[in-house]
Amino acid sequence: MTPELFRRLTQLRHDLHRIPEVSGQEARTAAFIVDTLTRHTPDSLISGLGGYGVAAVFDSGTPGPTVMIRCELDGLPIPEQSEARYRSTHEGRGHLCGHDGHMAIVAGLADWLAARPLARGRVVLLFQPAEETGKGAAAVLADPRFASIAPDYAFSLHNLPGLALGQVAICAGPANCASRGMRIRLTGRTSHAAAPQDGISPAGALVRLLPDLAALGQGGDLGGDYALVTLTHARMGEATFGIAPGEAEIWATLRTVTNDRMEQLIAEAQSVAGSVAAEQGLHIDIDYDDIFDACTNHPAAVALLDRACKTAGTPAEIHLTPQRWSEDFGQFGVSARAAMFWLGSGKDQPQLHNPDYDFPDAALPIGVAVFRAAIAAVLIETSAGNR
Template sequence: MTPETHARLTRLRHDLHQHPELSGDERETAARMTELLQGFGADHVLTGLGGHGVAAVFDSGQAGPTVGIRCELDGLPIQELGTHPYVSKVPGKGHLCGHDGHMAMVLGVAEDLAHQRPVNGRVVLIFQPAEETGQGAIAFRADPQFAKIAPDYVFSLHNLPGLELGAVELCQGSANCASRGMKIILTGKTSHAAAPQDGVSPARAMSELMLQLAGLGEGGALDSDFALTTVTHARLGEPTFGVAPGQAEIWVTLRTVSDARMQTLMTEAEALACRAASADSLEVEITYDDVFEACVNHSDAVSIIATACADRGVPFHSTETPQKFSEDFGQFGKGAKTAMFWLGSGQDHPQLHNPDYDFPDALISVGVDVFVAAIRSLNG
């Protein structure tokens, strides 16, 4: 990548950074991507996939594999506290996970394809909505338009604070944990605070259940039996001194390495909730949100990324330890060979979702180089 191209993509990234949109509301960001992709001469640009998703197709017209490169459109509902001149202009919202940088990389791939089109097969550049909620990849793949671009391979990356700047980490097998948000509502009956015996309070069940849920999964080694349960929110009754509570709500995040272990953990957590409710004559309602299945890399796709890194002189190492945080990219592995890899943001860089996080611009050229090398190995 020339210094001029890197500077142009950096300016674009800074502009995207100033205008974040939340999951499901990425309308203007998607329109911007569509305009730019059309300018790079994509043969087809599909819009509205699974919400505001965009897909640009570069078709050689010859037989060969369809290779997808995926990035994310959405920002986060976090107030940015950075001091750089391109901080978010939208109060309470920020690109504090680096999706602005990921978009800049994939646009860099589009620019490369504009100058050197694939020799065989197709390349599909995927701009996915709603990654942060776990709903985007599911909706994107479920969209009827997806059948037109169904890929054979899909590659994606995520920048990773704590890893050496510009280095790649590749995971064999499970790359990201499965996770889901479990909401438990316990319902009894309110009463006057002077006569709590005349009501049915969920207070004891709630307090005991919070401890029991936390004890179900205490983390440890990231192996097949790994389980972590994190109570993230709790509410008891209403903020008043005159009413004994009649309802309680607990939110807990369940996290495992595999989908099979997740099913077991869900069964265990649901059983605890039902026993706690039954013991105190409470009704119980259980729902799930922010559902992420495990992200599992395919060995063939991992080999392609490893070779691409070697070809472009990008330092990398292989690991069998997945990341604890979740990614909905795993959905693309249903029907395609996929690999998610990690690109180091620096060992002392602010963590993802921190209010002072900012994507390192030096990574743009590295990501473009690895993606382009992977494409050339499959599509010429």
């Protein structure tokens, strides 16, 4: 990467860092990306994809594979703690997962593709909305326009605190856990606090369900039977002394390595909650949010990424266990050979979603180099009929 391109990508990241927008509200970020990509004259530019998604298509006009490089548009509803001159200008919001850095890296590919026309195939640069809620990839896939750019291969990255700056790691197989937020509502009947026997309180059910749900998944080794239930929120009745409560809520995050184990864990949790509610004479409603399928790297895509890392001068570590956190990039692996790699952001870097997290600019050239090599590997080493 030339010093001038590094300067421009660093400035782009800082500009994006200033304007974080949460999932589903990335209008200004998307407009900024569209303006940036337009300067590189892609063969087509699709905006409003699955919400605020943006896709730039560089097409050789000659048959060949389509390779997609995906990054994320959204920030987080977390106040940033920073003295950086480019700190967030949006109160209560921050790019504290590094998506600003991911976007700058993928934008750097547009610069490269514009200067080096493809000999065959296509490259799609996808800036995806709403990754943090697990809704964005599904919305992009459901958009009818996506069918025209559906990739044969899909790659993405995520920066990883705790991994040495610039080092690359790839998971062979499962890359991210499946997870979903389970919301349980218990409804009974209020009564005067002086006569609780005249109502139906959810207090007893709440006290039982908190430990019973947690006991269903206590983590452990990240194998096929891994399950973790994290209690994240509980609420009962109104904040008053005069009313015995008539309703309550429990929120829990369910987490597994595989989708099959997730279905089993859901059934177990619903059974436990339903049984306790019935015993207590309570009505129960259960719904789910923040739904992430397991993200599994395809062997062929892993092999290509591994070779790309060597070409880029950053040999990758191959990991055999996934990250515990979730990623909706796995949705693209249903129809494409997909793989995500980890890009080290420093052993002493604050963790993702910490209020003082900041993507390291020094990692930008490495991300660009690996993606460039991956694109070249797909378009050189594969044929139009080999998916």
